[in-house]
Amino acid sequence: MSRLSTSICIGLVLVGVGLMAILNLSTAAGAPLHVPTYAISLVGKYLSYAILALAVDLVWGYGGILSLGHAAFFALGGYAMGMYLLREIGPRGVYGNALLPDFMVFLNYKALPWYWNGFNHPAFAMAMAVIVPALVALIFGYFAFRSRVSGVYLSIITQALTYALLLAFFRNDMGFGGNNGMTDFKDIFGLPLQADSTRVGLLVATAIALCLCLLVARYVVTSRFGQVLIAVRDSESRTRFLGYRPESYKLFVFVLSAIMAGIGGALYVPQVGIINPGEFSPANSIEAVIWVAVGGRGTLVGAVLGAVLVNAGKTFFTGAFPEFWLFALGFLFILVTLLLPKGVLGLLQKKTGGRV
Amino acid sequence: MGWGSDPEGDVMVSIHRLLAVLLVSLPLLATSPARADDAPDPFIGLASQNFDIVANAISALAVSGHPQAAATIAAIEADNLYVDAAGDGAPLILIKQGDSYIDARTGQKASDINEDDVDSVRVNNAVRRAIEAAKGGLDLFAADADTRQKAAEKVFTSHDPAALPLLARAIAAEKDAGAKRAMQQAQAASLLAGDGGSDAERVAAVAILRLRGDVEAKSLLQSLHDQSKPVAAAIAAATSSLARIEQLWSVLQSVFYGISLGSVLLLAAAGLAITFGVMGVINMAHGEMVMLGAYTTFMVQEVIRTHAPGLFGASLFIAVPLAFLVSGIAGILIERCMIRFLYGRPLETLLASWGLSLILQQGVRSIFGSSNREVGTPEWMSGAVQWGGLVITWNRLTIIVFAVIVIAALMAVMRGTSLGLRMRAVTQNRRMAAAMGIRTPWIDALTFGLGSGVAGMAGVALSQIDNVSPNLGQGYIIDSFMVVVFGGVGNLWGTVVSAMTLGIVNKFLEPFAGAVLGKIVVLIALILFIQRKPRGMFPLKGRAVEQ
Amino acid sequence: MSRVLSSRPSVGRWLRSTALAAAALVSATAMSATAHAEDTIKVGILHSLSGTMAISETTLKDVMLMLIDQQNKKGGLLGKKLEAVVVDPASNWPLFAEKARELITVDHVAAVFGCWTSVSRKSVLPVFEETNNILFYPVQYEGEESSKNVFYTGAAPNQQAIPAVDYLMNEDHVKRWVLAGTDYVYPRTTNKILEAYLKSKGVAAEDIMVNYTPFGQSDWQSIVADIKKFGSAGKKTAVVSTINGDANVPFYKELANQGIKATDIPVVAFSVGEEELAGIDTKPLVGHLAAWNYFESVKSPANTAFIKEWHEFTKKPNRTTNDPMEAAYIGFNMWVKAVEKAGTTDQTKVIDAMIGVAVPNLTGGISTMMPNHHITKPVLIGEVKGDGQFNVVWQTPGTVVANEWSPYLEGSKDLIADWRHPLFCGNFNTVTGKCGGASK
Known part of the structure; x- marks a missing residue:
């Protein structure tokens, strides 16, 4: 929460990513200091997740809204990006159809569904990656906060929301590629996705987006608006009696957070190369909350730290102990909640005498 | 299966053949065992690699009156019948009993069997149908009324006109009301399936089917074309009334499915x-x-x-x-x-x-x-x-x-x-x-x-x-959490009502919307409902609510 | 959680506090730095060991470990030992791509054996093409794909679905068809192909019922009742099931309970093998069918030996074998042969050497890698027996060549794949004479 930890975090992310970028591009494969492209996309993925975690921390840590459906906004942003990337393939798909993506050709679509129009323009697609999650959050949040759905009820209906979207996107008739989703992307903004320079570019873009989101989030929570928001979190009814309208505050932060999640998703897709309905699965949203809890709720920086830590751990364990990594992950979650109620960042603060 | 030029489903074909043989041999069955020397060996077909021949052999065996017929057919059903074609003569047909084999023809213990030469008799669905038909046809005259009724149901399903004389005899001898009704329905179905009978008889048959009142009766009636005028009119009336009944039942059925899912x-x-x-x-x-x-x-x-x-x-x-x-x-x-x-x-x-x-x-x-x-x-x-x-x-x-x-x-x-x-x-x-x-x-x-x-x-x-x-x-x-939240946290009755509601709504939506869309609709409805009643259907009242 | 955490910062100690974060950021870098030993040939195994697909894929991991173990006992390959690198992509599709990249760029594997679902294959495909590595894919799938870097040792639709329908049409005189599947790309494509095929055989549109259900469907009451109703119309009816994994057990249980026997309405399935039946009491299901290219019950010396080794390796005398295991077995042996032929594990050379490689399959025949990167296979139709095994009731006289691009689909009827030079194309359009789409 402190300004210093935010600066440290931003500095670390930018310097680390910058270093990786330089080492990847300037050294040859096999050189002692070479950073392989594999690591570039991997860190890119972690940082996209970190944006999602930041979004969750904003609503949960400061607004007291435990959303168990934030991965839905992430996935919606990702789908917008995926649709653009598929259109960008153009006639280079396996069937050579200039207009229709491959999955539409073999499912016998005759024309492009109307909602696919415009996604060939990158600017439109990028706008959609933000607008669609924001719109869904606005509508959902408007009704939910207006009727004062809160606590576990809200958590459960956010799960219902992401579950409904999961089922919907699984349907092949929806025209989003069903279970297979979208994959085999070629270019982004005219640059080949498989080139190292594009990958590095995407990583740098993600790092910058993460830092901007962190700054925006920090600005919001330290502003007057943020003070009221924290008041709402701590005692909604008292804040209401003081003349504030808690639902407006919650709605604003919910939509802002959905936008961030959408940005994270849009950056995630070109780096992992696939978007499919699995991203909507309720478990993913719960995991995002866990990253925040591991890092430290209500600290922003903790969310980033948690997302990177847990996912790096996952990468390591799934390779090193493929049969037992779930035990490791499971125990990590239990131990963190039991022993580190303020997360890893809380532990660090305790060790440093509360200075970071 | 190459049993005839008209492959209208194997049950029908096999029953047809079986009944034809039965009719001829039934009086004989009661009086004297068939003389095995004169008849061609019914066992030999069982050794074939061709399913048609195996199935035919079973039908023939069933009516051969051979003392070992029942045991052999039972052995095929239990996957216990084996063939040993290693010898020079006709292949041996063996029933496995524990570790040893019995010669199916004689019922005697077979010796000197080399395990490597033994292969099980080939069975597929067609053969299995032949077994069922073999048992079913015989069962019309079984001692147990329940078995007779089931046999009649089988004939109803196959509704083969060739069964009519046999059914007439069975009905005449039948004392049990349930079995008799089933046989009459089978008779009606078989009559309508063929071209025989006067218009009056056929109209009466339609009435019997209409009384039966289920889906099978309706689809049987619907499959009848080119009928004479009075019969066609009776069929039209019967099908429309059956359709109404079916609709009613299907509502009840959906309610049952819903309660079960609930x-x-x-x-x-x-x-x-x-x-x-x-x-x-x-x-x-x-x-x-x-x-x-x-x-x-x-x-x-x-x-x-x-x-x-x-x-x-x-x-x-x-x-x-x-x-x-x-x-x-x-x-x-x-x-x-x-x-x-x-x-x-x-x-x-x-x-x-x-x-x-x-x-x-x-x-x-x-x-x-x-x-x-x-x-x-x-x-x-x-x-x-x-x-x-x-x-x-x-x-x-x-x-x-x-x-x-x-x-x-x-x-x-x-x-x-x-x-x-x-x-x-x-x-x-x-x-x-x-x-x-x-x-x-x-x-x-x-x-x-x-x-x-x-x-x-x-x-x-x-x-x-x-x-x-x-x-x-x-x-x-997820479903469990939805149920509890929808019903109202802390209220067991709420959970009961909510589970049943969700189950029934789901099952009524499924036929229209499909399984996937149905579930999505239920979820969205649930979200909207929570917006209207944020604490579920039966919220707890009192101070405990505000935690 | 209500207390706002605020404190004065101190520059001096932040290094320690951020060490963890830094470690996480560079952990991937560090992993890549581990020296890769040159005295072994590494083989990647990319099968889910947790999550929803673990149920099917764990077996394939075990069989690969067995095959590698056997090869090492025979003296390895090119004088080197093989080393299996196992990772867990956890039924998570983006993780498949990540793990594939890890295997290739960090562990430097010579080839990867893996994937089960189509989406996992689609997810890793760009990685294999970019890094020019080799994937052996051992599961039947919907076709409509041929990549330079993938060898498909499972069945294409014409090696499984069409013969099965032929069998029911000719041997069982089926006139009415229910095409029931899980709503994803394999059933959708297979059913499209089957619909076109059935119509070409004179089946009327009203005699075909298509039904899709979500993944993991567990309540089959109304759908089974619908099938029963559809089948009571007086014409012989059969169900062609492309229902996936988890949903099968409840489906078959419901069939049994509603009294639908194989003699009334047979169900022929393309995704149900010995492994899936292990979870069901099969006595009420006797006679339902499955179409595969291998059954455990097939009698051949190769199969008997394979089953014996499998039981010894897993130390479980009852563990079943199934079709994808055979496909993994064929794929592995083909790779070994191709590496020996090429004299190197260099992927470009191995890919060229693969075409034409022929190895014995487990049903007593020979399977050959064709220029379309698919293999020739016999097609077997089996009926479920009471002990959970299959009784082979029909099989193709020889092996069948895969149609990777289905002639029954509008978009692909003019496409062929031929990875021999000079054509060297996975989607060559015979009408326009162009190698469609991507320039590979």
């Missing part, structure tokens, strides 16, 4: 209604408690299979209390070791129990393997009963009854016992309860154990309809 949801959610609803613990490992119950059932059946096969029918009765204990004890351990440190932090319990669910899933995967485990269905739970146009499967009915018993018992415990009283006291006002001398930590543990135990019992029921795999619990966790 009771599955209810069972899955009942434990959660205690741990989440009453105690306020968001237990994401709830599904794994259900899974433990299912695996307990598997273990019980495994022990019974190896040590006491006779008890298999009772395996579920043994499994229910054991599953309750296993999951209940697991629940108490979880509460003591984990949850109790997290009271007052409901969202943290969500995270910790999520971690726990990962561990439990992987633990079960490590111990039992990742593939499905087989949990058998006892005989008394298999099959279905037809009640008018309603098909009620025994296992679903059992689950509904089980759900009712579990909920009734749960309510009795919560309302009628001192334990229940203490549980309610502790959850409503912990400090006051402690002041009255209740050991609150112990009650917390027991309450959590009770909820988990109920989840374990649900696992026994779910093992009967779903996969028993490490992923079992995950499939139900």
